[in-house]
Amino acid sequence: MKKSVLVLGLAALFFASCGEKKKDELKKEVETPVEEVKEVATEPAKGPAEYLVLGEKLFTEKTCATCHQADTKVIGPSIKEISKVYAKNNANIVAFLKGETPAIVDTDPGQVAIMKANLDGFVKDLTSEEIAALAVYMASIK
Ligand code: HEC
Known part of the structure; x- marks a missing residue:
């Protein structure tokens, strides 16, 4: 006991x-200072394959697919056209989606305004991870 x-x-x-x-x-x-936490949070938690799957899903869910098809121009340039131009210019799709770099694929002001409305409307609310995934997916369509 x-x-x-x-x-x-x-x-x-x-x-x-x-x-x-x-x-x-x-x-x-x-x-822990907020900066440090943020840094940890933006570290890629996924491997390339997972980004690809997430990006493909988001591309439809976030309505990108309505204006961007793989091969043909609908309202926006085809994904192939975009990834070709970005690869050729060694440009960064993530930077464009974050509003940090100007359009280089279709610079017609009317066209740019359509895409800009998306960037300002809802793309700005996507997480860094979601934007990275969308870019990985687009770059994979060649
Ligand atoms: C309402 C139609 C529409 C939707 C929805 C849309 N886009 Fe666009 N997008 C356009 C048009 C039009 C252009 C051509 C103008 C331009 O290049 O900026 C474009 C251009 C682009 C470009 C090339 C930019 C450049 O450098 O010229 C990328 C990358 C892109 N869109 C990604 C996306 C992604 C990712 C989504 C979803 C989150 C999306 N778009 C949703 C219409 C759309």
Whole structure:
């Protein structure tokens, strides 16, 4: 009987000290500067194949496919046309989607305005990971 009380006591002590440690870790996490957390959060968590699958899914879900088909121009240039021009110019689709670089595939102001409306309307709300996935998918259509 005495022995089991001792064991229980030890176990309680053990858990209590564990709890303390967790608290300390949590405190550290809370105190971690936002910049550091952001950096960790934007680290690619997926491999190339997963990006491709996610990008293909998003391309339809986010309505990109309505205006961009693989081979033919619908409203916007075909995906092949876009990936060809971006590859040739060593340009970055992610930068375009983030609004950091101007259009290089179709520079007609009316056309640019249509795509710009998407960038300002909803593309700006996509996560870095979603944008990266869309770019990986587009670049894969050659
Ligand atoms: C309402 C039609 C429409 C939708 C929806 C649309 N686009 Fe576009 N997109 C266009 C048009 C028009 C252009 C041609 C103008 C231009 O190149 O900026 C274009 C051009 C582009 C370009 C080439 C930009 C360049 O350098 O010229 C990329 C990349 C692109 N779109 C990606 C996307 C992605 C990704 C989505 C979905 C998140 C999307 N588009 C949704 C109409 C659309």
